[in-house]
Amino acid sequence: MTDLDELLPAIAAGDAEAFGRWLAAAEPGLRRSLRGFATQVDTEAVLQEGLLRVWQIAPRVTPDGKGNSLLRVAHRIVRNAALDEARRMGNRMESAAEELDPEAITVAEPDPWLRELIEACFEALPPTPKKLLGMRLEASGGVHDKVLARRAKKKLNTFLQAITRAKKLLARCLEGKGVSLEAS
């Protein structure tokens, strides 16, 4: 088992790069843990809010010797953030809360082979979808699609349709190589 607590001292000391390594491994499992909330809250917003709280609380987390202490704390933080948001929106979330399973939280490992395949399929995209998907990827969640569409001199609908098309083409290319791009 990968124990992400080896990053905890650096994260607690304010090392954002170490937190980035922790995020790369921890995010997919934390996202999956919100599956039961998908219809009740915007899980992307909840996850980002929860991850910011994890960063803030990390200096106060002490490893308990069982491994992945910060990941388990993060799971509780993200779950509570989802419950808070569901209540704020007037929803009752008992069933979704029961579906969350701390044991289902696993650590994602990088896959250089998959990265090579995706890069090859990305490079093979037609020019416009490739350019627009590239803009979305480069923006890294920091720029609204409305702004990206304006920069690309496209209507928002056209921009979004091109991104969808690019992803479909990418998925088809990957399927041709025997890979299904599931959320890891």
Next chain:
Amino acid sequence: MNDDTLIELASGAFRERDRRTGRIVPSAAWMDLDADGREALFEATGQSRALEAALDPRGLSATARAVLARIQGA
């Protein structure tokens, strides 16, 4: 906007912040989706994050990069 474009819009990692509370606010596109659309969005978002992470040299998705940007900009 139809469901496909709403899903594409909400599957991006960009989220606005409430200027008064500082809270990250839900996507307006998410609000406009029905339950089936939100289920489809959850799957599409997971796939997008997996794609972004696989293409990033540090293995970071757009979510992770957005969170790091907020931390480093705070």
